[in-house]
Amino acid sequence: MVNIMLRFLFAAFTSIIMGLLFMGIGRKFIARIRRHYAGPFYQSFIDVIKLFSKKSISHNWIMDFGVMMGFAGIIATIIFMPIGPFNVFSQMQGNIIIIIYFMTIGYLGMAMGVAASGNPNATIGIARALTLMLGYEIPFVLTVILLVFANNSSLLQVMVVNQQGGFMEWNAIRYPFAFLAALIALQGMLGEQPFDAMIAPSEIASGPMVELSGKFLGFGFLQHAAQIFLETGIIVNMFLGGSQNFFIFFAKQLALYLLTVAVSGIFPRYRFEDAVKFFWMAPTALAAIQLIIFII
Amino acid sequence: MILYSFLFALLTALLSLFIRREYNYIRWILYSAVLASLTFLIYTMNGLWGYSESFKLLSVGSVDFSLNFKVTPLSWLFSFFTTGLSLSISLFSIVKNRHEESERSIGFFWLILSVCNIAIFLSADLLTLFIFWEAMTFVSFFVISPGWTKSFKAVNYYFILSILGAFAMLVGIFFLYSKSATFNIESNIAQLFVLYELNSPQAIFITLMFVLGFFTKSALMPFHIWPAEAHSEAPDDFSSYLSGIMIKYGLYGSILFLVPLFVFISKFSQTQPMSNHIPLFSHILAWVGAITSVVATFLAVKSNDMKRLAAWSTVGNIGYAATSIFILSSMGVAGGIFHIINHAIFKTAIFLSLAAVKYRTHEREMHRLGGLAYKMPVTFLTFLLGIIAAAGIPPLNGYASKWMIYQSLLSGRFPFLATMIFLSSTGAFMYLFRALHSVFLGQLPSKFDDVKEVPFLMQIPMYILMLLMVIIGIFPGTVLLPVNSILKSMNMEEIKVTYTTMYSMLSSVDAPIVFLVFAGSFAFAFILYLIGKPRRHVELLDNYTAGQDPKEFGLTREMYHFALKFYEPFEHMFDKYPRTNTKEFYDSFERKINETGSFIKKFYSSSPRSAVYIFTLSIVLIIIYGWLVW
Amino acid sequence: MLLTSTNEIKDNGMERILNFFRKKSLWMLHYCTGCGAVELPPTMTSRWDMERFGMGPMATPRQADLLLITGYLSVKSLKRVIYTYEQMQEPKWVIAFGSCPINGGIYYDSYSVINRLALYMPVDLSIEGCMPRPEAIIDGFTKLMKAIEKGEAVGYKKYRENYEWYKANQRNVLERTSAVLKEEA
């Protein structure tokens, strides 16, 4: 029991710390793309501590509850993901369907919390985010189905094991179209440009975050950090062969994240219904082609 | 025993007609008592598999027509859960119907309906099934439309479709009877299988008749429009019965009749076309289910009426269950049955909470509501847990069955079906959140400032349903172990499951761990929350308004509630594509029928002689037809 | 009684430690009232790169720590600024740009522009100039950071302590101009 709890805490803290670190490095990276310097790489930690040290408001108990639930949902999902060689539970090593559904708790919690604030901007943002979700889920799910078929298991751990033995065994090489589709879906999942219409700051006043102050915004930050860790982690496990070494695993995640950041650094923003259309066209076609190739 | 309890219930219903309107609640207490005793009776029948009762109606020549009841694992599970849920709904109705005008007929017919419900599940042969099926259709007509014009119009769709479906089924039954000379289900399935080998077009026709009967009742494509009409116009508490329980008859029939047939075919047939190791016919039906769920999802996203939205969601869920059932693996059938039970529970919860909202506010359009969660926390929680379960989010019951459905689809290698189900599942999250936000979150309109939580008696069923959702979510075995005995009785391979863990070919899930992980993460978040500086509550209009003071601005809470046209841009995405409107099709169909009817009526009533002509003509036609067939 | 000395309300103990983080992550809400707004984009972007200090623009008052009053402030805007300021969460700071919020600048005799912002809101730092160049702005920010670290930038506490006094001043000016700005009242 104590052992499980320690493992739980390890996973939770790793995800938060690494996620915040990735965020900081990502900011630095994007600043270099735009030819300036930005703050230190640990800037995100400072931000979070500052946010938790501020006073805050909430409108009712649902807002408190929802924001906590949103964060808890993402953390709970991370518990099921293999982090390098590490698994919290030995019998459920990254059941991908559970992971996809568990992620929804996070979205539901956050959505509920900010909707309870009663600000229409927040709800518009949520409506956009959920619509966008309908877009990127389809290519992502197709790639998941492909990998489940290919490995005859829905455990991420099994997928990782099947990719051992060098660079050429990676699913990214074996199924390049699916990898591309997953990358585009990842861009949407992380809400980076060009798919960031839900947090448009000057149009809808940063959307879901509009009424979040102090520690509530801090939870939003932590959730985003954990989400970066989670989603890059899933793709690394699925396509880039996971790793038996923590640091290589983190490095792969970071590389993936920097890729999305780089893309976001040079793109403007899609209207979100166009984004949904795009998701249903290009990446879905890619994933479907790969799936059909596989089945044949 | 079964028959006597039915008679007892019918007698109570008759007696209750004499209760005066001021004492409405006595009637409902009586009903609850009857339903409780029925539930208990069914509970005691657990394990008495094969126990049967028969009641002779009449005999023509040497042929006996009788009502046969039999307890099988399948019928037990369905009748137990549905009766239990009706009990909880009737507890809700005690208070809800106290001042209802047309309540007397509602209650009377409803109790009869509950009897039909159990009878359908317990019936041992096709004739009994059909008799109670038809009775259910007629009786439910009166409950949905207790003399209200609007609901009368709505119920027409339901009624006509159901009647047509039932008659299609009747045709199928009698065709089969002419071959097998018995109404017994197993021998008829065997007979139909033989027919598939000998004369497959005829067999397909008969199967199609049954499919029509079942699919109209369960509102699968292309009969998917009636729930939106009927469920939304029915009395509020009855909607939960309609949506939670009655819509399942079609799927029950499919599990009872079609699934064993298709399993037979897939195992032994040499002649039938197969695809993906299941009969093509069954594969097509699975696709019908998936398409239904997607279509219903998109229609639900568009609807602004909360009951209509929930009704579309029901159609969507029926679609999943149908898909899962018709892929015929034991995982799929088990997942389908499990999802039917789960759906009955969470949809009852959703509709009861909506009924509670309507009880207090008398509003149904979502954009006129809002912020009720701050006034009605129990109702809100019921709805929240309901939509968490409905969207298949762990750790409540919905995810367990959806997990099984996905596992069956993936291990049976149906990638595109699985994608469709995923699509509609994400869409389900979309529209359910919309309902949650528009009704319970956001700004509270000032006219609802003194809305109160519903009375405690109405909360009791909500507590029960919440508890059920959580318990089944944590211990899926409570339902899945009985489901296993169903599979056994259907000669299918059992699935591997314990009280807490579900296994599939691809992976396994330990449900309590899933729950504990969520609880643990929540505790973790809560500790972080406590570490942060304390927060303070502010009122709803103290909000970001770009610096403008809402009071001077003339901004009211109603205006600051974003609920109307929630997903409008998303809807506009499909503007460019031509739209086929099923409802319009049915409407034009209705007009045609009306025209034909009035034409015939004119012809018929113009002179008595022509009436005689028609009568003789039809008799002659029937005789010629019978001569040709036999 | 107006409380003028900041010594009694200085941050101490734990707050001093937290101030270290606060000063390194100042998120600002720029209320673009006057000419000064135009000097902010160069300050924010590559040339002067304010993000080095962990500063960045934010969308709503709930999220921000720092309110920038960028130039002259008409009475009409004052009302909004006060509303916005009160929606911000403590600790929060105000920086006034240019001469206008200090003494009225070139609008010193205008009927619709306030002359001294400090009468209505606790200004933690004023950057003079008409208009202050980005270098001056950055200099101002670093000064504010030092003050925050020392626990001396406590304008929000002053506002809380002297709430009545500030309110009276605000009421005064709003009432005085309500004859002109009738449709607002």
Ligand code: SF4
């Ligand atoms: S100080 Fe000068 S630049 Fe600034 S607002 Fe006043 S007039 Fe404009």
